[in-house]
Structures are given as C-alpha cells and as structure tokens.
Amino acid sequence: MAILEINHLKKSFGQQTVLKDVHFSVKEHTIFGFIGQNGAGKTTTMKAILGLLKIDGGNITVCNEQINYGNNQTNQYIGYLPDVPEFYSFMTPLEYLELCGQVTHMAKHDILTKSQELIELVGLSAHAKKRISGFSRGMKQRLGIAQALLNNPKLLICDEPTSALDPIGRKDILDILQKVKDKTTIIFSTHILSDVERVCDEIAILNEGQIVFQGSLEDVKAKHPVNALSIQFYDHLHINDFMNTFSDLQIIPEEHHRLTIHSKDIYTTEMRVFHYLYQNHIKAEKVIVEEPTLENLFMEVVK
Numbered sequence: 001m002a003i004l005e006i007n008h009l010k011k012s013f014g015q016q017t018v019l020k021d022v023h024f025s026v027k028e029h030t031i032f033g034f035i036g037q038n039g040a041g042k043t044t045t046m047k048a049i050l051g052l053l054k055i056d057g058g059n060i061t062v063c064n065e066q067i068n069y070g071n072n073q074t075n076q077y078i079g080y081l082p083d084v085p086e087f088y089s090f091m092t093p094l095e096y097l098e099l100c101g102q103v104t105h106m107a108k109h110d111i112l113t114k115s116q117e118l119i120e121l122v123g124l125s126a127h128a129k130k131r132i133s134g135f136s137r138g139m140k141q142r143l144g145i146a147q148a149l150l151n152n153p154k155l156l157i158c159d160e161p162t163s164a165l166d167p168i169g170r171k172d173i174l175d176i177l178q179k180v181k182d183k184t185t186i187i188f189s190t191h192i193l194s195d196v197e198r199v200c201d202e203i204a205i206l207n208e209g210q211i212v213f214q215g216s217l218e219d220v221k222a223k224h225p226v227n228a229l230s231i232q233f234y235d236h237l238h239i240n241d242f243m244n245t246f247s248d249l250q251i252i253p254e255e256h257h258r259l260t261i262h263s264k265d266i267y268t269t270e271m272r273v274f275h276y277l278y279q280n281h282i283k284a285e286k287v288i289v290e291e292p293t294l295e296n297l298f299m300e301v302v303k
C-alpha cells in the first residue's frame with residue numbers, strides 16, 4: 001500500500017517554477033530516498049506534504065487522505081525532522097520530549113514510557129538527563145528523530161538528516177532509520193548518494209522540477225547493466241599482447257598497468273580473459289567486474 005502519493009504537483013515562487021509536474025509514491029515500510037541537487041525543490045516538496053505551502057496544482061495524499069494547505073489533519077500521520085532541528089536547549093531530552101507529548105495531548109504515562117523507549121532507540125540513554133545545549137549536531141539530530149517518532153507516525157519525513165554530519169554521525173542516523181523501518185515509513189531527502197545506497201529501498205530523483213527516475217536500487221542496476229571489466233597487471237609486460245589478443249573489444253588503458261574493457265556481454269568476456277591468463281601463465285593483480293552505481297545513474301539523468 002502507498003502511504004504517500006503525489007500527483008502532478010506544481011509550485012512556483014514568483015517567476016521561478018520550482019516544481020513543474022512532480023509525481024511519485026512511497027510504499028509502506030520502506031526507506032525512500034528523495035534525491036536532488038541543491039535547490040532542486042526537495043524542501044519545497046516536503047513542506048507541501050506537510051500542508052505548510054500553498055501549491056499551484058496537483059494533489060497529495062497521506063494514508064489515502066488528501067492534504068490541504070492550512071488544514072493539517074493529515075499531520076497526525078506524519079513525523080517531521082527538519083534539516084536543523086531546534087530545541088529549548090536549557091531542557092534535557094526527557095523534559096523536551098515530555099513537553100512535546102503534552103502539546104500533542106498524549107497521556108502522561110504514555111509520554112514517559114514512549115520517551116524512554118525512544119531515547120534508548122536513538123542511543124541517548126546516557127545523556128537523557130543532560131542539557132541539550134551541550135549536545136553535538138549528531139546528538140541533536142538523534143533527539144530530533146526521537147521527537148518525530150513520539151506520536152507513532154505512519155510516515156517519517158527527514159529533510160537532509162545526514163548532510164551536516166561527519167561519517168560516524170551519518171552512520172548513526174542511517175542505522176537508526178533502518179531500525180525504525182518496521183514501525184514506520186521513511187522518506188528522506190538528500191544529495192549524499194552513498195547514504196542512499198546504504199539504506200534506501202527505493203529512490204526518486206528530482207531534477208528541473210520533475211521526477212526523472214523512480215525505482216528500486218535493483219532497477220538502477222537493471223538500467224545500467226554491468227558492462228565493464230577492470231584488469232590490473234603487475235607490470236607493463238603483458239599489456240600489448242593482451243590488447244592485440246582482445247582487439248575486437250573496446251579497451252581503455254588506465255594508470256598503474258590497468259585496463260578497462262567495455263563489452264555488452266561482460267561475463268563471456270570475463271571467461272575469455274581468465275582463459276587467456278591461464279593459458280599464458282599470466283598472473284593479474286586484480287580482475288574486477290565494475291558494479292553500476294547510483295552515482296552513474298544520477299550523473300546520467302541530471303546532465
């Protein structure tokens with residue numbers, strides 16, 4: 001079932017058309033990577049999902065309910081983590097979550113149990129009674145996730161949750177998102193493709209106001225079938241002979257006695273190469289089939 005559906009979404013700011021015709025859907029219990037360059041319109045799309053922005057056309061549904069600007073009924077289903085979450089920094093995480101629970105009319109007992117459960121989930125138990133003012137960016141981001149999950153949202157929207165973090169902080173956040181996937185559905189915007197490759201089940205790429213690709217990471221690989229084989233020799237001795245033997249293939253010489261072979265049937269080529277090496281008693285340092293990457297796809301669709 002789709003938790004979120006966006007159809008023909010349009011939004012301009014004055015003369016600038018940011019979203020021309022955006023449509024995509026997000027399936028339940030997935031981590032969905034919403035990818036786009038700086039200024040592509042990711043935050044604009046997220047604000048539209050939260051009903052915080054008057055859109056110029058199209059429609060958005062969350063849990064099959066239509067989103068209307070100014071009427072935020074559907075936000076009961078949504079948890080939101082902004083790129084830079086703001087807190088009352090004189091409070092402790094427990095006090096802050098308690099305040100959030102009170103504002104949203106949670107039962108007192110539920111606030112306490114849920115807050116403790118979430119603080120443990122995001123790895124802040126040792127800091128539960130320390131002031132937020134002393135927290136690092138990564139810790140604030142983790143507390144932001146706890147806050148966004150307080151009301152058991154069906155959809156967790158994270159706007160660039162890892163962009164300002166170092167590699168360890170980014171890994172912590174991605175691990176937490178993976179842990180909560182069973183309980184909710186996550187859409188996160190980013191321009192960090194390696195983060196997407198690490199955790200996302202599905203992606204959509206926003207470029208020039210439109211979705212230029214939506215699919216799973218398997219779809220990305222299918223769209224970019226494996227077509228390169230990289231061979232690294234120990235020295236230069238065998239390279240000329242190799243290139244003559246395989247003159248029917250497209251071979252690109254690289255640095256450090258390395259060759260890249262492009263071929264439509266890379267697996268047959270790989271067998272031929274191994275056969276040649278074996279027959280001629282040549283040892284290669286490395287023979288690698290190059291995997292397609294999200295970066296290849298991204299560069300192709302946004303160029």
Ligand SMILES: Nc1ncnc2c1ncn2[C@@H]1O[C@H](COP(=O)(O)OP(=O)(O)OP(=O)(O)O)[C@@H](O)[C@H]1O
Nearest residue numbers: 013018036037038039040041042043044045160191
């Ligand atoms: N309230 C606004 N008024 C005028 N222009 C706006 C407004 N909000 C966004 N924009 C413009 O819309 C474009 C898209 O902005 P948006 O913040 O949605 O991009 P983004 O993909 O989230 O970028 P980033 O990765 O840098 O956060 C930008 O050119 C921005 O300047």
